[in-house]
Structures are given as C-alpha cells and as structure tokens.
Amino acid sequence: QVQLVESGGGVVQPGRSLRLSCAASGFTFSTYTMHWVRQAPGKGLEWVALILSDGSNNYYADSVKGRFTISRDNSKNTLYLQMNSLRAADTAVYHCARETYSSSSHFFDSWGQGILVSVSS
C-alpha cells in the first residue's frame, strides 16, 4: 500500500536550518508530483511547495520563497524540504503529500502522518 513517512523534524532556534525527508513506498514515486503542506498549532492547512515528478520544476508559497527548497531523489524514493532561516512562524506539523491526476483533476490522495518542526529560542 502507499506509504509516506516524514522524518527530520525537531526543535530548532530561529535563524537555523533543518532538512525534512519523506520516504515513499508502495507506488512508482518517480511518476508523481509531490507537495509539502504544513499546519501550525490550532490552525488550518497551508500549502508550502511542490516539485514535479522529474524534479524539473518547483513552486513555493510566498511565505517560504527564498528560504525553503524542495527537492527529490527518485533513485531513493525520497522527497526533501530544506528549511533555512527558520522563524517562529514556521512552527508547524509538516506533511508530505502525493498529487494524483485523474478524471481531468488533480488532488492529494495520499498524505504522510506529519512531522513537527518547532522554532524556538
């Protein structure tokens, strides 16, 4: 079955960096666009970034542009999020998600359980 497992979260001081990983299994990872979505404590879902299946293009939310970098290693079935210059406002649970294209529509049909990133001094 499809499985997405995030790792790499934790507590980090403002201004520091952290790299999240998302290990994928149960599907052909290299054929899917992948996303990161975050949820601050008690808040709603915020889309963060996407990367195309072959890594040829990516897109970022304005709130993280220039600080976060999404990447992937299709040989390792792994998605990454490099987070630099972290701020308190980046504190959230980060989910990776698979985007499927079907019936002329795009949707997130598989999600990881999420990993907590806490930015605090």
Add this chain to the structure above:
Amino acid sequence: DIQMTQSPSSLSASVGDRVTITCRASQNIRNYLNWYQQKPGTAPNLLIFAASSLQSGVPSRFSGSGSGTDFTLTISSLQPEDCATYYCQQSYSSPRTFGQGTKVEIK
C-alpha cells in the same frame, strides 16, 4: 493567488442531520475543487475530488457539488464519526490553496 473562503467556520448539528458546508473561490476554477476531512492528530483524508467525484472508500452520505466559484459539501445524515474539520482546496493553479476549514461537532 486564488483565495478560498469557507463558511461557516464551525457548526454543531445532531446525529442524522443534513449538513452543508460552502466554499467560494476568488475566481473561476471550473470544477478543480477538492474536499478533505481531518480528525485531530491525523493527516487529512481526501473525500471528494473534481467537485463531485467521491473518493474510493468514502461513505456515500458525503457528496459535493458546484462549479465556477461556488461549491458545496453535503453530509446527508451526520454520524458521530464525522466529527472533524473539513477543508476545500483548489487545484486549478499553483499555489494549491486551501480554505480556512469548517469544524463540525455533534450537538
């Protein structure tokens, strides 16, 4: 960016009630609208895609409708296990913006 606005932000209803949640897009998104259910401490779960298509395994009491800018998620007969927060999401363009969520509680 396309803004998604849900209403209400929360609601309380009795078991068996018909529940309706609305979602409005800031521009025409055709039928590129998805609905997710999220229970506390868990990842979101896809309910509806392409505005009205029921995801496999989702109970038939959930349905979606709408096109253009106005969309609706309906629970035909609310069950205790439907207590959750519901989010709409547009997939017409990037960023794939979400609504702010609607929390559904049982009276």
